[in-house]
Amino acid sequence: MSAGEDEVAALGAMSNADLKREWERVQQAPAPPIAPSLLARDLAHRVQLAAAGGMDRGLEQRLRKLVASHADVPGTGGRAAAPSSLAGGTQLLREWGGRTHRVIAEPDGSFLYAGERWRSLSAIARAITGTRWSGPRFFGTGG
Incomplete structure (x- = not known):
């Protein structure tokens, strides 16, 4: 194995706390x-890169x-906001x-679910499942 392969293999043997410390x-x-598994993937990607x-x-x-x-766009924290590709x-x-x-997309980018207006599909998915989901992935629209 090469040094890079050894480093990636070592990541797989780390505890969650060790992965977090290594990422930091x-x-x-x-x-x-x-999830620590995502931290491990990022670290492995960096080793491979x-x-x-x-x-x-x-x-x-x-x-x-x-x-x-996108650094100066309010509310994005420097991240690009993903525009909704769903028509009203x-x-x-x-x-x-x-x-x-059942969820209905509104023309203004909001969503109707259970008689309430929601700002994101992810919030609706979280309300339905009780866990964090990518709303677009949960509803099969992308993500």
């Missing part, structure tokens, strides 16, 4: 509140421009827990 060491920032000689310069410049273009009136159906759940 590498990033020099607090770990985000995500380094072994391959780094990111393509053109791609890196495009990514930096994209991040910079679109109905989404999802069966969960033996029940069919």
